Amino acid sequence: MESHPFLTAVSKIDQGTQTGAQYVSSSLAPPSLVAGPKRKTWDNWPAIAYEKVGVPLVTKGKSFYHNAHDLYFQKDANGKTLMDEFLEVYKNRPDPVNMCGIRINHAMALFLAVKQIQPTLVVESGVNAGVSTYFIRAASPITKIFAIDPLEVPICNQGDRWIDSSRLTTNYTGKKFVDLMDLDWKGMVAKGEIDPDSTLVFIDDHLHAFKRIAGVMKFGVRHIVVEDNYKYGEGATMDDKRSTPKQMFLGKEWKKEGDWLFNNIVAYAEFPPIVPPIMAQANTDERKRAGGFMVAVDDNTDIVSPMLRPDLREEDMKLYKHIAATLGIDPSLKDKMSYMQFMNYNQICHLELLPMPPTLLYEK
Numbered sequence: 001m002e003s004h005p006f007l008t009a010v011s012k013i014d015q016g017t018q019t020g021a022q023y024v025s026s027s028l029a030p031p032s033l034v035a036g037p038k039r040k041t042w043d044n045w046p047a048i049a050y051e052k053v054g055v056p057l058v059t060k061g062k063s064f065y066h067n068a069h070d071l072y073f074q075k076d077a078n079g080k081t082l083m084d085e086f087l088e089v090y091k092n093r094p095d096p097v098n099m100c101g102i103r104i105n106h107a108m109a110l111f112l113a114v115k116q117i118q119p120t121l122v123v124e125s126g127v128n129a130g131v132s133t134y135f136i137r138a139a140s141p142i143t144k145i146f147a148i149d150p151l152e153v154p155i156c157n158q159g160d161r162w163i164d165s166s167r168l169t170t171n172y173t174g175k176k177f178v179d180l181m182d183l184d185w186k187g188m189v190a191k192g193e194i195d196p197d198s199t200l201v202f203i204d205d206h207l208h209a210f211k212r213i214a215g216v217m218k219f220g221v222r223h224i225v226v227e228d229n230y231k232y233g234e235g236a237t238m239d240d241k242r243s244t245p246k247q248m249f250l251g252k253e254w255k256k257e258g259d260w261l262f263n264n265i266v267a268y269a270e271f272p273p274i275v276p277p278i279m280a281q282a283n284t285d286e287r288k289r290a291g292g293f294m295v296a297v298d299d300n301t302d303i304v305s306p307m308l309r310p311d312l313r314e315e316d317m318k319l320y321k322h323i324a325a326t327l328g329i330d331p332s333l334k335d336k337m338s339y340m341q342f343m344n345y346n347q348i349c350h351l352e353l354l355p356m357p358p359t360l361l362y363e364k
């Protein structure tokens with residue numbers, strides 16, 4: 001355990017201003033007066049997020065993910081929080097393990113993105129057993145969903161796929177599969193069936209994330225959540241290892257792609273995990289080589305500060321224990337299932353893309 005009991009962790013931003021926990025860039029300052037990159041630091045957390053490429057932790061502009069803690073834990077007039085609502089949804093998820101899909105951290109990120117963007121359409125690439133579809137629908141009963149997956153039957157022995165009963169969901173699965181890039185974006189826009197400007201694309205298909213981001217940008221999509229935002233050197237598939245925003249922003253071999261992406265986004269933010277890796281110190285499992293999981297000995301120099309610090313603050317420990325108890329999870333995370341719930345984290349990120357004039361489109 002770290003030895004800073006009950007210290008207050010306050011986000012600090014250099015050369016920017018801060019409203020609550022929200023990042024506000026100093027874009028009003030003339031560029032010549034902004035010396036060096038903006039950066040974001042957190043008390044008692046080693047990582048520094050820079051507003052530039054070539055570093056392990058990048059941030060840009062303003063995203064609701066920067067403000068995730070407050071959005072989840074602020075009480076409304078009835079004393080309820082978004083976390084309360086999420087826990088009810090999470091408790092009732094169709095597959096409690098979701099072996100090859102999202103767990104608490106990523107489900108919270110997806111749920112928040114839908115709540116905040118209020119998209120008219122979510123295009124979900126990679127459905128598997130339908131658990132992520134369930135969270136999208138739970139976040140918004142009025143959003144259209146295109147649920148895309150080439151397989152008829154879920155992988156990882158996950159049983160039957162959860163099928164949304166809403167008529168607002170179109171399943172492009174199995175025989176009806178159409179790849180994200182092959183949807184008739186232009187035709188649907190022309191017919192007024194979709195509005196790319198208010199569409200969220202959720203990428204969880206382990207394909208080439210960068211090409212998919214650059215591709216849907218051509219159709220005018222403005223919001224993307226990338227679930228498997230693997231770190232440099234990590235990934236479950238060949239494409240995972242050479243295509244995520246986090247890799248493009250850091251790897252010298254992808255400098256062209258990283259620069260292009262950085263210059264063509266309004267905002268980039270990684271969603272904070274609920275609790276830090278140190279909460280899994282009782283777990284002795286080895287680190288998964290592909291990545292996607294935090295372990296207690298992580299140095300935490302390349303991920304954003306968690307929402308709660310039960311290791312530092314008593315009130316956060318109470319909240320953590322409440323969340324774990326509500327979901328029937330052992331907070332020591334000693335057993336594999338409990339560990340997987342809280343430590344599955346792959347830097348899931350939100351990108352707000354620039355509206356693209358065609359001349360700026362990326363061509364390799």
Ligand SMILES: C[S@@+](CC[C@H](N)C(=O)[O-])C[C@H]1O[C@@H](n2cnc3c(N)ncnc32)[C@H](O)[C@@H]1O
Pocket residue numbers: 098100101102125126127128129130131132148149150151154155179180204205206207
């Ligand atoms: C990690 S799973 C998705 C998990 C799901 N989003 C969840 O959180 O429960 C990845 C899925 O991507 C699917 N997939 C593979 N190629 C795809 C493609 N071209 N388009 C969409 N999905 C694809 C696989 O069949 C698999 O079901």
